[in-house]
Amino acid sequence: MSEPIVSARDVTKLFGSKTALDGVSADVFPGDIIGVLGKNGAGKTTLLETLLGFSPPNRGSVAVFGEDALAMSAQTKARIGFLPQLDELFGMLNGKQHLAIVSAFHADWDRALVERLIAEWSVPLKQRIDSLSVGERQKLAVLSALGHRPDLLVLDEPVASLDPIARRQFLRQLFAIAENEDRAVLFSSHIVSDLERAANKVWIVKDGRLHWQGYLDTLKESVVRLHIRARSVLPRDLAVPNALATRVDGNTAIATVAQWQPSEADALAKRFDGSLDVESLGLEDIFLELHR
Amino acid sequence: MFVLNPTSGTPIYRQLVEQIRRLIAGGQLAAGTELPSVRELAERHTVNPMTISKAYALLEGEGLLERQRGKPMRVAARRRNQAPLAQRLERLEPAAAELVLAARQLEIGKKELLALVGDEWEKKDV
Numbered sequence A: 001m002s003e004p005i006v007s008a009r010d011v012t013k014l015f016g017s018k019t020a021l022d023g024v025s026a027d028v029f030p031g032d033i034i035g036v037l038g039k040n041g042a043g044k045t046t047l048l049e050t051l052l053g054f055s056p057p058n059r060g061s062v063a064v065f066g067e068d069a070l071a072m073s074a075q076t077k078a079r080i081g082f083l084p085q086l087d088e089l090f091g092m093l094n095g096k097q098h099l100a101i102v103s104a105f106h107a108d109w110d111r112a113l114v115e116r117l118i119a120e121w122s123v124p125l126k127q128r129i130d131s132l133s134v135g136e137r138q139k140l141a142v143l144s145a146l147g148h149r150p151d152l153l154v155l156d157e158p159v160a161s162l163d164p165i166a167r168r169q170f171l172r173q174l175f176a177i178a179e180n181e182d183r184a185v186l187f188s189s190h191i192v193s194d195l196e197r198a199a200n201k202v203w204i205v206k207d208g209r210l211h212w213q214g215y216l217d218t219l220k221e222s223v224v225r226l227h228i229r230a231r232s233v234l235p236r237d238l239a240v241p242n243a244l245a246t247r248v249d250g251n252t253a254i255a256t257v258a259q260w261q262p263s264e265a266d267a268l269a270k271r272f273d274g275s276l277d278v279e280s281l282g283l284e285d286i287f288l289e290l291h292r
Numbered sequence B: 001m002f003v004l005n006p007t008s009g010t011p012i013y014r015q016l017v018e019q020i021r022r023l024i025a026g027g028q029l030a031a032g033t034e035l036p037s038v039r040e041l042a043e044r045h046t047v048n049p050m051t052i053s054k055a056y057a058l059l060e061g062e063g064l065l066e067r068q069r070g071k072p073m074r075v076a077a078r079r080r081n082q083a084p085l086a087q088r089l090e091r092l093e094p095a096a097a098e099l100v101l102a103a104r105q106l107e108i109g110k111k112e113l114l115a116l117v118g119d120e121w122e123k124k125d126v
Helices: A044-051 A095-104 A111-120 A134-146 A164-179 A192-198 A216-222 A262-271 A283-290 B012-025 B038-045 B049-061 B085-105 B110-123
Strands: A006-015 A018-028 A033-038 A059-064 A080-083 A152-156 A184-188 A201-206 A209-215 A224-230 A243-249 A252-257 A274-280 B065-068 B071-075
Touching (some): A018 A209, A033 A044, A044 A184, A192 A283, A216 B012, A224 A262, B038 B049
Parallel strands (some): A152 A184
16 A cells, blocks of 8 residues: 555644544555544634644644644645635735735646636636625635645635535546545545545544544444334333434334344344345435434 | 435445346346436535545446546446346336335225325336
8 A cells, every 4th residue: 555645643633622623544555535624613724724734733743645733844835725614815906916826835836727627617817806705705715725636635615605605616626636646635524425525535524533534435334223023011120232323112112223243134033033125325424423 | 317316325326236237137227328427416416526436436337328538427338238138127126026015004904005105106107
C-alpha cells in the first residue's frame, strides 16, 4: 500500500475544559475521497483544521505528506487546498480581482481549469463579492481552493448553499481530482446523499471521536435493521448480538445491529424460533441509528 | 441502461453488479456487448468512478465480463447464452421477497398480488 497523505495518531484537542477531539487516529490515502459526517459541534471543523496543522493538538501528532503538520515546508503547503467553512473572500473586490490575487500565490495555478469551471458553474466575476448570493460566494471559494490542482483538497461544508445542479458539477470535479491517484479529497457535508455519491470512505465524528471510519460500502453492509418475528412472545430485554437499538413488541422485534454477517441470519432466526428479515439502510438512517 | 440509487442501503457497486448479472443471465446483454466505460457511467450517474470499477472488477472475476486492451469492458463469451433457469430464478428471489413483504404489510392477498404481477407483465412485455 502507498504512503498515507495525512496520518493522524491519537490526536486530542482541548478548548479550555472542553474536549474537542479525543484520541483521533486516521489516515488519508492517495485516491481517497473521504466524507466527514457529524452533528453540529461534533468536532468536524476542529478535526479538519487540526489535520492541517492550524493549531497544535494537546496530545498526539499529525503528518501531512510525511512532514509534521505543524512544521510543513512551503512546497508541502503548496500541495494543499483548503476551503474553510466560512469563506475568506475579499468582499470589496469582484470575483475576477479575487481570483487574480489568489492565483498570484500559486506558481502552478491552472488558468484553463479555472476558466472552464467559471463557465460551467456560471460564476459571476464582475460583481462585488459582498453583493453575491451565498451560493455564488461558495462557488468562488471552491475555485480559490482548487485552482492550483492541490494533491490534498480539504473542504469544510463546501456545498451547503449550492443548488442541486451546481452540487453535481462540483462532485464531478472532485472525481476528476481523485482520478489522479496521487491525490485525495477530504470533505465534510450534511448533505448525506452527496457523500453517498462521492465518497469511497466515510468518517463519522461523534463527541470528538471518530465513531466510525472505513469504506462506505462496508458501513452499508455491516449496519442493518433486523425484523424478527418469533412464534412466541419475546422477552422485553431481548439480547441481539451487536445491537445498537432494539425494540420489542409482543412476538416481533426490530433491532439495528452493527457488524452484521449475513451468515448469522439462519442461526439467529433459529434462536428466536421465528423468521428474520434483513433491511439494509441508507447512510442517513445509519447516521441516525449511530446517534441514538 | 442502469438504475443506480445512491441513497439505498444496498451499496451502489452491488446494485450495478446485480443488474448486470441479471441482464446477462436473461440474455439482454449478449456475449460481446460492450459496456459503457467507467468514466462515462460515473459521469452519467454522478457517482465515484471507483464504485463502477469495483463492480466491473467483480464481474470480471466471476468471468461474466472481460477486459479488452484500451477498449471498454465487454460481456464474456459463454458456452450457453443463458444461465440455467434455477440460477436466473435465484437472482429474482430478493426482489420477490421484498414484493411479498410489501404486499403482506398492505394486507394484499396472494391471488391479488399474482394478478397485479400478471398485469405488470403484460404492460412491460417489450
